[in-house]
Amino acid sequence: MTTTPVPAGARRRAVIATPTRLGRAGWLAVAGVVSLMVVLVGGIVLGSVDLAPSTTVAILAKRFLGLDLGLAWAPTAEAIVIDLRLPRVLTAMVVGTGLAVAGATFQALLRNPLADPYVLGTASGAALGAAIAVLIPVRTLFLQFGLVNTLAFVGAILSVTVVYKLSRKSSLSPLTSLLLTGYAVGSLLSAGLAMAMYLSGTGLRQIFSFLLGGFDGTSWARLAVAAPLIIGGTIAILLRARALNGFLLGEEAAAHLGVDVKRERVILIALASLVTAAGVAVAGLIGFVGLVVPHFVRMLVGPNARLVLPISALFGASLLAAADVVARMLGGVPVGVVTAIIGAPFFLLLLRRARTGYEL
């Protein structure tokens, strides 16, 4: 046994993750998958209209497995399950995944525990874009998305780009400069948003509902556009976990470990922003998922990005989809309110109980 050479990657993994942590991470991953399944079932069975769980199961079996379970249902029931609930749950999961992974990325990259997916101006850029779209009295559809979604996406990408370019002109350290530039640009955009809201008249409601986030407008077509962006971006980030681990040690240490710091930084910011922007375009500004989930996972498995990223993805998906089910059951409460109400106390509890100390 000792004669077989151990691959370099495996040895390093063994150093970073001790066996107990790997065990714990394994259990956590299993828990994540299980909760994902539970939420998936719950999200399809529960809704404002009462459908028997057996009916929903029969509909799904018929549509996806071609099985006839001998139950009859109204065509409306099928439309509700297949065209409304299923794409909605899946969209919430995809967006939750993206936000949690983007949050974890920004926290590690910026070494800042308060970083979330919106930290570099994404949120205010998206919000301003959406508000401007509401003010423009044009009704168009672009890739199944309305002007609000489209301009939100554009606004988010533009503001991150501007923040990044401006931050490079500063003589401060790159991270400090990024954070402060993000804050400054965000404030400016927020002022623009306030102005747009003031001028919006009856459109105010639409702007407001975008700011609170939600999954009312989801459809298969929209999911088909957003999912490749979010999932593709997430996978690309997962593949860069090594670089992210380097950043956790500090940029200098990362450079010593052979991480091309400048390049990796740009790529990670671009990927995380892309994922965030796509999520925001679909669901509006949903807070808390991207901030809390990575911390929760880190408290349990430590800071190793190889574990934090995928497990965050699982729990981000479950949390957001569960929050959306609650929001639906409460009759259309904005999902952002629900994530905060569930997330904040839970997070406080976790902070009190935290045993695994970690620093960002």
Added chain:
Amino acid sequence: MDARPSRPFLALAGLLLAVALAACSAAPAATPTATPASPVPKATPATVAPTEVSTTAPTEAPLFPVELTDDEDGSATIPAEPTKIVSLTPAATETLFALGVGDRIVGKVEDFTPYPEAAAAIPDVARFGSVDVEKIVALGADLVIAGGNNFNPPESIKQLRDLGVPVLVVFAPDVAGAQQDIELIGRAVGRPDEAAAVNASIQQAFDDVATATAGQTPVRTYYELDASSGYFGPAPDYFGTEMIKIAGGEPLTSGTNGVYQIGAEQILAFDPEVVLLGDAAYGVTPEQVAARPGWDTLTAVKNGAVRPIDDVVVTRPGPRLAEGIRALAVAINPDLVLPSPTP
């Protein structure tokens, strides 16, 4: 894993390429929504067109199937006379009742001042800012009347259409628009003659008011919508602004379309001769108005011309506009003599 640093970079490039390609290929596909099928004849705004509407419906042609174009250029094909109607604006609910099809409404938007009484019993399927698409689908709705100009979330309207439910989006920026909407709804539910009759009675009321106020100097009027934090009155493009003008008033507006907040100084400088409390239903009283700092100098306060008014009747663009314009005219000028309304 370590030997291929360029792979994720390629993935990113691939992603961006995919986005670009998708953007190019989808652009032409998005256009068909813009083709209007059978445009509703647009009455010229500001002039409240006389009852030409009634002549448009000779009942020889079959009423259904009918394809209608709504106020936001969406089209709806209604195959047969709808029997399960969902009304997502309070005005549409009132209109449907006025057309005699109130008993076919299976779901409505939450309404704190439902009218007529029977409307209160209809289950709510939507509320401020959100529509329960699932419930509407489950009700098997065969016609949805939705509110335009962002009254109902455009997302939900799109979702309903994608599911094959005919949706008519109505939005009345002015009185002529309200009459057009009544006509449109009349055609959608197979009651064009009834719609013409409703519009004729609205027209009668507006004509009566116009005759009674002819030649009078417009009365400077501040129509208060809300004063719980700052003062809110009509924007220039607000429905009520036109109503006040027709009713013989000179309305104080914010001066900017879409903006409803009016500074206290503007109100004092305008020196309204009449203050109408559209927010009376929320507990604002003439005594409170008189006690506001500096307001005792206003002509309206000195003359006791601060009057509560039922805002819903004045600004809900439905059949009760006939009632609303009369109430508004009398509130602005209590000495006005109007012929009694035709039943």
